[in-house]
Amino acid sequence: MTTTVAQRDVALIDLVDRLLGGGVVIAGDITLAVADVDLVYVSLRALVSSVATAEEKHLLPRMGSAL
Amino acid sequence: MTDKLLHAPRDLDLFAREQPRLDDALTRRVNADPDNLERGLAQLVMTIVELLRQLMERQALRRIDGGTLSDDEVERLGRTFMELDKRMEELRETFGLDEEDLNLNLGPLGNLL
Amino acid sequence: MIEVYAIADHPGPPLPDGAAGLRAVPVGRLAAICGAVQERDVSPDALWTHEEVVEGLMASRDLLPVRYGTRLPDESRLTAAVAERHDVLLAALDGAAELALRVAAPPETPAPADAARRVHDALASQARASTVLDARESADVLRAAYLVRRADSEAFTAAVAGQQRAHPGLRLLCTGPWPPYSFAAA
Numbered sequence: 001m002t003t004t005v006a007q008r009d010v011a012l013i014d015l016v017d018r019l020l021g022g023g024v025v026i027a028g029d030i031t032l033a034v035a036d037v038d039l040v041y042v043s044l045r046a047l048v049s050s051v052a053t054a055e056e057k058h059l060l061p062r063m064g065s066a067l
Numbered sequence: 068m069t070d071k072l073l074h075a076p077r078d079l080d081l082f083a084r085e086q087p088r089l090d091d092a093l094t095r096r097v098n099a100d101p102d103n104l105e106r107g108l109a110q111l112v113m114t115i116v117e118l119l120r121q122l123m124e125r126q127a128l129r130r131i132d133g134g135t136l137s138d139d140e141v142e143r144l145g146r147t148f149m150e151l152d153k154r155m156e157e158l159r160e161t162f163g164l165d166e167e168d169l170n171l172n173l174g175p176l177g178n179l180l
Numbered sequence: 181m182i183e184v185y186a187i188a189d190h191p192g193p194p195l196p197d198g199a200a201g202l203r204a205v206p207v208g209r210l211a212a213i214c215g216a217v218q219e220r221d222v223s224p225d226a227l228w229t230h231e232e233v234v235e236g237l238m239a240s241r242d243l244l245p246v247r248y249g250t251r252l253p254d255e256s257r258l259t260a261a262v263a264e265r266h267d268v269l270l271a272a273l274d275g276a277a278e279l280a281l282r283v284a285a286p287p288e289t290p291a292p293a294d295a296a297r298r299v300h301d302a303l304a305s306q307a308r309a310s311t312v313l314d315a316r317e318s319a320d321v322l323r324a325a326y327l328v329r330r331a332d333s334e335a336f337t338a339a340v341a342g343q344q345r346a347h348p349g350l351r352l353l354c355t356g357p358w359p360p361y362s363f364a365a366a
Contacts, residue, residue, distance in 0.1 A: 007070060007071070007072050007075075007079075008070075008071070008224075008228070009083070009224075010072065010075070010079050010082050010083060010353070010355075011071035011072060011355045012224055012227075013082070013282075013318075014071070014280045014282070014355045014356075014358070015071075015224075015227055015228070015231060015358075016227065017280075017313070017323075018245075018278075018280075018358055018359075018361035018362065019227055019230065019231065019247070019248035019361070020247070020248055020249075021361075022245070022247065022361030022362045022364060022365065023244075023245045023246050023247035023248065023250075023359075023361045023364050023365075024187055024244050024245065024246045024247060024250075024269065024364045024365070025246075025247050025250075025365065026184060026246060026247075026250055026252070026258070026261045026262065071355045071356060071358075072353070072354075072355055073279065073333070073337040073340070073354045073355060073356055073357075074337055074340045074341055074344065074352060074353065074354040075353050075354070076344075076351045076352070076353065078351075079353075081284035081285075081286065081319070081351050082282060082284055082320075082351070082353050084318075084319045
């Protein structure tokens, strides 16, 4: 079965890897509450619905309940 | 912004199996407030419990070495501490904490544990 | 609260027209480009929007992209953080872009890891720098990034096509050009 995958969706993997895993990390005197990328809230629904292979994926319960 | 695909095979299926990892990559970076608060408190409480456990264990060992306990008492102590250790491990797992997470850095005094 | 996008040279060209609300905070010979934090969910759109800002900046200057979601209370905190690593950051700024490679293989391909490694070595020799990324959690055989002068992107892409022809049992995916995320960690 061939899945139609939008080109941007495929490049999204590389984008996420880079934005969240790469780049300059500016540490210094910053509190966890404001500077750490971990405090970005994820709308999994928005994320999953934008990828054509969404039918195979499940929302992780702990994330879903946090929204 | 330009289209990012510089070179791609006609069938992109092999490169589209990523969604679980994508979810994971993003969820690993999220601290949902309620969960995190609970986890932070659990971490603090468990650090103190761990401190007490270590102090008690050390005390028990001193008593055992000092020869002032009966065989029965020594065995009960040993089992109790093993149970305690196991319980701590279960609790840590529940909150996704490693042994190293149960510690407090006291600055110039070093680590608590 | 401010959000940081990139570290660039200072002095530098004026910020692009579309860069509403961005400021370039000078720190020695660097400029930290930041803007007010916009609270929003992380979604593909949010990520692409952020990326567009960084690439818009990259079109007119050399820069090091800053990790997404980097937030600081104010500019003075930002200045201090950048000043602390000024020389290292300045040395890393070199105007190159990053091209990403993902290698996959259908199950019937024998020894895909060896073949992928040969592809990587061949491409690495045509780049200013290269790095193999962690592909363990993915289905990919290999993931890598290559630092390439922006003007050399086309030639590099042709090299990827050449490697694809040489290895019909592999599937090569090359994306970019990206800001040099994988070469910015100093």
